[in-house]
Amino acid sequence: MRFENTEIETLQIELDRLDDIMKEHGLIRAGQWDWERVTYDRKFENREGTFYLRISGFTENGDIGGHDADIKLLTPLLGKYYYPHGVEYGEDEEFPEHLVQTCEKVLAAVYAELSLITE
Incomplete structure (x- = not known):
């Protein structure tokens, strides 16, 4: 599921500041990076299964x-998440409404904090 119109995709942030802010909101980079890309994940486990909120980014320089x-x-x-295949982000997936609402709140909080440092 894509979270459209969060405006997160309009931001460009210095890496160390981004790491700190994402971690405050439970989004962890861990080893998910290479020289040009990063991925932050927040894991949710509930009775409906295991889910991941993911925010990715890249650098042009x-x-x-x-x-x-x-x-x-x-x-x-x-x-x-589907064992043993991995995480599916397809449009055919169904997500619990309470989880979607929680993710929307997390994304709004992340955007609010990140947008303060980009102004």
Whole structure:
């Protein structure tokens, strides 16, 4: 599921600041990066299954490994985990309404904080 119109995809943020803010909202980068891309995930486990809220981004210049990059964020996604295949983000997936609402609140809070430092 894509969360359209969050305006997160309009932001470009310095990597170290982005890491700190995402972590405050439970979105963890961990080892999910390469020299040009990053991925932040927040895991939700409930009776309906295991789900991941994902925000990805990329840099057009700079070095993520060297913590010297500005990250352009992409449209957030919500996916469902299926053992042993992984996470599915397709439009055919069904997501509990309470989870979608929680994710929308998280994304609104992330955007509010990130937009303050980009002004």
